[in-house]
Structure formats: structure tokens, C-alpha cells
Amino acid sequence: MVNETKPFWFKRLPVLASHPTVWASHIAQHWSMEAFRPQNPMDPEKVRLALSDFMPELLPEYEALLSVSPERPGEAQLLAMYNLPPFFSGCSNSISHRLGHHTLIRNYDFSLAGFSGVFRYEPLPDGGWIMGSAEGGWGYLDGLNHHGLAAAITFGGDFTVGNGFSIPLIVRYLLATSATVPEAVERLYSIPHRLVQNISLLDREGRFSVVYTSPEGVSAADSLICCTNHQRRVQDSAHDEHRTVERFDHLLRMGGAVSPQDFHKEPLYHRKFSNHFGTLYTVEIDPVTETVHYHWPEGQQLLATPASPEAEINILLSEN
Secondary structure, three states: OOEEEEEEEEEEOOOOOOOHHHHHHHHHHHOOOHHHOOOOOOOHHHHHHHHHHHOHHHHHHHHHHHHOOOOOOOHHHHHHOEOOOOOOOOOEEEEEOOOOOOEEEEEEEEOOOOOOOEEEEEEOOOOOEEEEEEEOOOEEEEEEEOOOOEEEEEEOOOOOOOOOEOHHHHHHHHHHHOOOHHHHHHHHHOOOEOOOEEEEEEOOOOOEEEEEEEOOEEEEEEOOOEEOOOOOOOOOOHHHHHOHHHHHHHHHHHOOOOOHHHHHOOOOOOEEHHHOEEEEEEEEEEOOOOEEEEEOOOOOEEEEOOOOOOEEEEEEEEOO
16 A cells, blocks of 8 residues: 655756756756666667657757766667657546636656656747656656647557657657647657657647547547547557546546546546556646646645746655
């Protein structure tokens, strides 16, 4: 029976391309990436070529980070998040209209040990910024940018693996390069995807979409309000036990009349931490107020804005 206090941090980082050493230290402190190191690494030049072909805007940051990283086998591939060992999470996402404008609310469901607990703000070289839940060192699970584009992922329910990039780097790419939902959707069509994932998108104009990505291709369900752990067809998979259809139908019936507190109730909130499927946080991403607001069931909260100082909060996560 899991009964554990987990620390969560809000960190402020400098521009990556100009301060790679600071970033390398940040990554080493909060992530152990060895489980994802490829056993048979690709040639580093082929890795660089893949990134250059599909996400060239990330090359300056990638090369800066690689230049200060340890010279170990597979390091270039690990940083590029290309053809890495797979990981699968849960999660539920929904658009909300309770504030009079659209926000994106989601639960992140994963194992306690597998999540760093890092929420992050970083400035971009052009004067913009990204703020959200960090993963894979320089990637993101969900977040917001200065244009008001919000993104959040869920596992798509199919364990198919193909040649492509891992979702945390793809989310970073979207938030670093896109201002609107149509822009982000267009970019997703052009990227090879390693795993089957769903991505909820929302922009400041109130447009929203769920994009279904997989190694086989990409399709967008424009104006779909929610997603859980299946795509257009429910897979006969282990995720059936996590009530993906029940959660989806519940959110669809709510029709956007949802709050973070609704995500702390059945069937959305999970306490299966010992089975690697507990809700680690609930977040409401607001493109209009430029806030990323984290919530937990006992009323604890962490509000992140572009001006927020660094912070730490300790949360008791229990199966009781």
C-alpha cells in the first residue's frame, strides 16, 4: 500500500541555447535517463539528420546541450528522444468553459518513481517562453507558451512502437514553434511518432482539437472536447482496466462544465500508485490569464505564471 510524500518543484531556467551547462546540471539533478538509453545506438550523425529533417528549429538547443553532455554511447540519440525504449502512461484531458473562456484541465497518471516532479518556466531566444510539466530532461508532458497555445498528452491505448520521436520532445517542439491550434496540428502531421499518443490542443482564440498520433499516421478530431486512453477505436489492451471508455464518456457528458475538483473524483482520479497508475497531479492551463495551475485533492495548489519565483511543495499521495 503506497503512502508517500512526493516533492514537486517549480523551476526557472535560462535560455537553453545560451546556457547549456545550467541545463545539463538541471537534467542530471532531476532525471535518471539510463532506462531509456538505447542498447544499440544509432550513428550520431543519423540522429542529427533526423532532427534536422523533422524539427530543425530545435537543432541549436540540441547541439548546445549535446556539447556539454557526457560522451557515452547513445547520448546523441537519448537527447534527441529518437527511437528510445517506450514508456506508457494514463491521463485524462478535457476543455473547460467554466471561467467564461476555455481552459485545458488534465490529470497526469503515472508511477511515483517514474515522474521527476519538475514544473518549469523557460524563456525562448525570441523573447517568448514555455511553462509546464517537464519530462525527459528538456521535454514536456503538458504546458503553455507565450502565444497562448496549450498542449497536453495522454497515452493512446495501443502499444504499437515505430520509428520516430518520443512525445515529450514533440510537445516541446509544438510549444517552441506554434502559436495556434491549426499551426500545431499541421506540424504534428509532419513528424514521425514513436508511440501511440493523444494530444489535446487549445489556443487563446478558443480553438481546440484532439490529435491522434501513432507510428502509422496522424488524424485530428477538431473541437473534440476530451480524450483519455484510446483513439477512434478502443484497443483490447491492459488499459481496459483503467476505465478509459468510462472516463471519456464521463467527460463527454460533462461537456466542458468541469473544474479541477471534478478531476479529483471518480472515475477520473486514480490511486493505483502501486500499479504505476496513480494521479500525480491535476493541472488547469489557462491561455487567457497565462497561468498553469496545479491542484491536489487535499486542497494544496501551486500556481505558476511567467513571473512566479521558484517553489517547492510536498504532496502526500496515498492509495487510501
